[in-house]
Amino acid sequence: xxxxxxxxxxxxxxxxxxxxxxxxxxxxxxxxxxxxxxxxxxxxxxxxxxxxxxxxxxxxxxxxxxxxxxxxxxxxxxxxxxxxxxxxxxxxxxxxxxxxxxxxxxxxxxxxxxxxxxxxxxxxxxxxxxxxxxxxxxxxxxxxxxxxxxxxxxxxxxxxxxxxxxxxxxxxxxxxxxxxxxxxxxxxxxxxxxxxxxxxxxxxxxxxxxxxxxxxxxxxxxxxxxxxxxxxxxxxxxxxxxxxxxxxxxxxxxxxxxxxxxxxxxxxxxxxxxxxxxxxxxxxxxxxxxxxxxxxxxxxxxxxxxxxxxxxxxxxxxxxxxxxxxxxxxxxxxxxxxxxxxxxxxxx
Amino acid sequence: xxxxxxxxxxxxxxxxxxxxxxxxxxxxxxxxxxxxxxxxxxxxxxxxxxxxxxxxxxxxxxxxxxxxxxxxxxxxx
Numbered sequence: 001x002x003x004x005x006x007x008x009x010x011x012x013x014x015x016x017x018x019x020x021x022x023x024x025x026x027x028x029x030x031x032x033x034x035x036x037x038x039x040x041x042x043x044x045x046x047x048x049x050x051x052x053x054x055x056x057x058x059x060x061x062x063x064x065x066x067x068x069x070x071x072x073x074x075x076x077x078x079x080x081x082x083x084x085x086x087x088x089x090x091x092x093x094x095x096x097x098x099x100x101x102x103x104x105x106x107x108x109x110x111x112x113x114x115x116x117x118x119x120x121x122x123x124x125x126x127x128x129x130x131x132x133x134x135x136x137x138x139x140x141x142x143x144x145x146x147x148x149x150x151x152x153x154x155x156x157x158x159x160x161x162x163x164x165x166x167x168x169x170x171x172x173x174x175x176x177x178x179x180x181x182x183x184x185x186x187x188x189x190x191x192x193x194x195x196x197x198x199x200x201x202x203x204x205x206x207x208x209x210x211x212x213x214x215x216x217x218x219x220x221x222x223x224x225x226x227x228x229x230x231x232x233x234x235x236x237x238x239x240x241x242x243x244x245x246x247x248x249x250x251x252x253x254x255x256x257x258x259x260x261x262x263x264x265x266x267x268x269x270x271x272x273x274x275x276x277x278x279x280x281x282x283x284x285x286x287x288x289x290x291x292x293x294x295x296x297x298x299x300x301x302x303x304x305x306x307x308x309x310x311x312x313x314x315x316x317x318x319x320x321x322x323x324x325x326x327x328x329x330x331x332x333x334x335x336x337x338x339x340x341x342x343x344x345x346x347x348x
Numbered sequence: 349x350x351x352x353x354x355x356x357x358x359x360x361x362x363x364x365x366x367x368x369x370x371x372x373x374x375x376x377x378x379x380x381x382x383x384x385x386x387x388x389x390x391x392x393x394x395x396x397x398x399x400x401x402x403x404x405x406x407x408x409x410x411x412x413x414x415x416x417x418x419x420x421x422x423x424x425x
Contacts, residue, residue: 084398084412085397085398085412086397086398086412089397112398112412112413117397117398117399117412119357119388120357120388120391120392120396120397120398120399121397121398123388123392123397124392124395124397124398125397127392192389220416316357319388320388
């Protein structure tokens with residue numbers, strides 16, 4: 001996923017560049033609102049009009065979200081250089097259920113993870129003596145709670161929503177892993193996986209990284225992630241701006257809002273399972289739904305379901321898990337997400 | 349002639365790694381035999397947990413992401 005930095009590209013004075021970048025970042029963030037107001041004034045529009053409000057929303061939110069995304073992704077890129085999957089695995093090996101699940105879910109947030117590595121990681125963890133339930137906590141948290149989702153939620157809906165998503169996502173991953181561990185389903189692993197006796201980790205010479213290389217890794221991560229998702233962000237904010245300016249609030253409220261029928265939440269979760277998208281792709285939808293008056297709990301549950309559970313992933317996992325274990329995995333995670341939605345809708 | 353295997357289940361990062369290695373080898377004028385290993389049991393057999401991984405003449409030299417160009421150049425130096 002992240003491109004490993006190499007000393008040939010390392011900058012000479014890494015901290016100077018970081019300081020400069022931080023100063024530019026803070027200055028840009030501080031001038032977001034004046035900038036948006038300025039654009040509106042320049043166009044001779046007023047925020048009282050539909051068009052003015054929509055344009056204001058767009059020119060304010062776009063740079064804001066891109067700035068936040070850049071900042072968070074950079075920090076994550078640097079963190080990734082400390083937490084390799086191999087290190088995470090050795091931290092988790094031999095842990096018991098409980099603390100092990102908490103650690104696994106938390107490490108899942110910061111360990112570099114590419115969904116195509118899910119199965120090799122899964123087997124690698126098991127063969128090193130990480131318990132099945134703990135492995136699942138990692139596997140659930142890693143894709144669901146990622147820096148893109150958090151940065152976008154933070155940028156568009158405020159830090160409270162981002163923090164809630166982080167906390168509840170961790171809770172789902174921990175509890176689901178605990179339950180799967182308690183069920184003792186080890187015999188539902190495919191036979192060849194169980195026969196894979198503690199395969200030793202490959203010993204390739206990992207270069208020792210200095211801070212210059214770590215910071216370069218952060219920059220590379222920004223180039224990769226922001227370079228990939230900025231279109232989605234733009235699209236999402238454009239849709240959001242249109243809704244913000246033009247669409248009446250109660251359009252979706254009737255079927256996804258607070259007073260929606262009871263089946264609205266389960267339907268959202270079930271609908272999310274066969275859908276497969278990354279955080280960047282689903283956030284525009286989330287924003288649109290929220291803008292039309294859908295309840296936050298229902299929307300977040302839908303988002304978690306789309307990101308955490310997907311048919312392609314199940315099909316890949318089928319290579320290592322027998323059907324009962326896959327069914328248990330999907331069922332438990334879906335139930336957990338449902339619980340999150342219910343709590344959210346009740347509290348807010 | 350170097351025998352190079354790219355370990356990976358076939359996602360975009362694995363393709364990129366494959367391309368990068370081929371490109372750098374050609375630029376350096378090194379003759380290589382490039383093979384993609386997509387079978388999970390074989391990948392696991394190399395002890396590689398995070399893909400893409402790169403194996404040169406039976407030895408794992410890289411795992412867990414697209415390698416930096418500088419690193420690839422080092423393999424053919």
